[in-house]
Amino acid sequence: MIRYSCDMCKRELDPDEDLRYVVKMEVYAAFDPTSADEDDDRDHLQEIQDILERLEDAESDEIGEDIYQQLRFDLCPECHKKFISNPLGREIAKVFGFSAN
Ligand SMILES: [Zn+2]
Known part of the structure; x- marks a missing residue:
């Protein structure tokens, strides 16, 4: 059986427990x-x-x-969430990078 691992955090995915995205x-x-x-x-x-x-x-x-x-x-699933919220891997500070003043 093929075992997949997450390409972001390298964790091996358990086919019974983890959804794979x-x-x-x-x-x-x-x-x-x-x-x-x-x-x-x-x-x-x-x-x-x-x-x-x-x-x-x-x-x-x-x-x-x-x-x-x-x-x-x-x-x-965890890295999927991170990816979806920031698909281009931008710094969060830059995404919301406008000055508060
Ligand atoms: Zn991961």
Whole structure:
């Protein structure tokens, strides 16, 4: 039987006791149009479309990791809660970083 462990705290998950949460992330270069060539919007969208189509056709390792990455993590219930409340791992102080004055 496959044993999973939490990718955040490394705790081994007990299949009888612990719910396992799967996090899937898709990160890809957005090719945002610069303000200088707003007219090219359609081309950039087409570019993204092309990449996504290539992904469906080809094995994803043909595409550079700097352009497209798909990540998958297993999380224990505690780390799931932490992740959901702060998915990008930002410092809490910065999230609420405005001055109280
Ligand atoms: Zn954990």
